[in-house]
Amino acid sequence: MNITYLLFFLCIVVCTLIITYWAARQSKTTNQFYIAAGSLTGTQNGMAIAGDYISAASFLGIVGTIAINGFDGFLYAIGFLVSYLIVLFFIAEPVHRLGKYSLGDVICARFPSYKMRGIMAVGALIISVFYMIPQLVAAGLLIRLLLDINYSASVLIIGILMTIYVVFGGMFATSWVQIVKTVLLLSGTFLLALIVLSRFNWSIPNLLEQVTLGSPLGNQFSLPGHLFNNPLETLSLHLALILGTAGLPHILIRLFTVRNTVEVRKSLLTASWIIGAFYLIALVLGLGAVALVGFEELVMLDPFGNLAAPLLAESLGGDFLMAFIAAIAFTTIVAVVAGLVISATTAFSHDIYFHIIKKGNTSEKKRLRAARWTAFFIGLLSTLLALGLRNMNVTFLVSLTFIVAASSNLPVLLFTIYWRRFNQTGAITGMISGLTVSLLLLFLGPHVMNLDGGWISIEAVIPLYNPGIIAIPAGFLGAYLGAILSQNKEDAASFSSFYLQAQTGIDARRDRSG
Numbered sequence: 001m002n003i004t005y006l007l008f009f010l011c012i013v014v015c016t017l018i019i020t021y022w023a024a025r026q027s028k029t030t031n032q033f034y035i036a037a038g039s040l041t042g043t044q045n046g047m048a049i050a051g052d053y054i055s056a057a058s059f060l061g062i063v064g065t066i067a068i069n070g071f072d073g074f075l076y077a078i079g080f081l082v083s084y085l086i087v088l089f090f091i092a093e094p095v096h097r098l099g100k101y102s103l104g105d106v107i108c109a110r111f112p113s114y115k116m117r118g119i120m121a122v123g124a125l126i127i128s129v130f131y132m133i134p135q136l137v138a139a140g141l142l143i144r145l146l147l148d149i150n151y152s153a154s155v156l157i158i159g160i161l162m163t164i165y166v167v168f169g170g171m172f173a174t175s176w177v178q179i180v181k182t183v184l185l186l187s188g189t190f191l192l193a194l195i196v197l198s199r200f201n202w203s204i205p206n207l208l209e210q211v212t213l214g215s216p217l218g219n220q221f222s223l224p225g226h227l228f229n230n231p232l233e234t235l236s237l238h239l240a241l242i243l244g245t246a247g248l249p250h251i252l253i254r255l256f257t258v259r260n261t262v263e264v265r266k267s268l269l270t271a272s273w274i275i276g277a278f279y280l281i282a283l284v285l286g287l288g289a290v291a292l293v294g295f296e297e298l299v300m301l302d303p304f305g306n307l308a309a310p311l312l313a314e315s316l317g318g319d320f321l322m323a324f325i326a327a328i329a330f331t332t333i334v335a336v337v338a339g340l341v342i343s344a345t346t347a348f349s350h351d352i353y354f355h356i357i358k359k360g361n362t363s364e365k366k367r368l369r370a371a372r373w374t375a376f377f378i379g380l381l382s383t384l385l386a387l388g389l390r391n392m393n394v395t396f397l398v399s400l401t402f403i404v405a406a407s408s409n410l411p412v413l414l415f416t417i418y419w420r421r422f423n424q425t426g427a428i429t430g431m432i433s434g435l436t437v438s439l440l441l442l443f444l445g446p447h448v449m450n451l452d453g454g455w456i457s458i459e460a461v462i463p464l465y466n467p468g469i470i471a472i473p474a475g476f477l478g479a480y481l482g483a484i485l486s487q488n489k490e491d492a493a494s495f496s497s498f499y500l501q502a503q504t505g506i507d508a509r510r511d512r513s514g
Helices: 003-024 030-038 042-053 056-069 071-098 103-108 114-147 151-199 204-214 231-247 249-256 261-293 295-301 308-357 364-388 396-418 424-444 468-484 489-493 495-504 508-513
Strands: none
Touching: 003 114, 003 151, 003 308, 030 151, 030 249, 030 308, 030 364, 042 151, 042 249, 042 261, 042 308, 056 071, 056 114, 056 261, 056 295, 056 308, 071 103, 071 231, 071 249, 071 261, 071 396, 071 495, 103 114, 103 249, 103 308, 103 396, 114 151, 114 249, 114 308, 114 364, 114 396, 114 424, 151 204, 151 261, 151 308, 151 364, 204 261, 231 249, 231 396, 231 468, 249 261, 249 308, 261 295, 261 308, 295 308, 308 364, 396 424, 396 468, 396 495, 424 468
């Protein structure tokens, strides 16, 4: 075991536990536990959103994908960044005005029913758990590689840590762990990028020249088509990346942690600048990895290049710099997983336990206790799933979560907020069709059915690795047909007051009754 690596990991763990201890003293009510009592500033929340969004797939995966596949790897980053424009212009402010703790609150502001709330909660749970599993698997592999600890122990360490953060610290601890992660990530990767550029006398042409010499792609490195030969596959992937963010529960519940819509806008603008800066840095790191480490060494340890950033750090600064970058990767995984746990916890304890099981009649103390127990069991379940899937390639679950979010949550959110003729039946059919088609395409696609190393050794029924181009229109179509074929005049009649609340925050129904 490398002592330098161990010291960096212990430093990160101790710092995050101190944050959790402080946050636990602030989380005495459900309002504090779920949304940090809306006390974050826009800048703080923007940093937390960036920390929540930049996952291990973004940090380790995109750097490696750029190094291995050239231009196509950077397309991932473009899709991730553009997605925030959808959230900023169409989703953010109405969600903040309509909701309190969860997406179920937002939809039930127009269609109040236990059935609607339950379906929204199930969707949030599925997305959160699907996203959590690859993060935990990546964490286990990373710690096993760097600290020489076996995979099971590595996953258990991460599982225990994320559970402690959420159970004791709630949204306060989760937010500040994400903020610290963002500061470390930007500072560490920016430093690494500066070192890379300095090796080439701050000349981008010199760097690109070495890239073409170090990569087997040669002069084709900056041309598309190395990751996906099928243009439909590329289009489908980016459709999911651009639209999926607007339906991710763990991102959208962060819109409740600030006090007003001005801070919501500031949150998203801050997050967009941070994410944009990070992906430009990731581009430099990807180029630096193939130029300085070499293509053969990158693929020798991992054919997907996921260790490109740590290997680049080792070649530039030895064990110390590699330990620092590895610790940042560790913090990245912990922060994202904690955000997913709080999202799943809110969906179950607030929507299912409080509203459906208890019908809204239970004490504050019992609600907080239920939230903590829910966080514990979700952390346990996710850890067990990650342990059970250790020998399977689960990286596709990251793209799947974007497809599920874009085909289920997004159509329901957009139609609920902006379409007068939309109704509860359309919302339910939209959620069910989006979830069902997404999961069906997963099981019928090459990730599961594959003659060359798939879960099932048969030829895939659907050849697309990223079936968003089918699933997302299916979700929108299901919501549209459900609404058109079951028109409800009461739903349309109440739209004006609902739309006024969504756009201004004024609840006309409450004003009239008061």
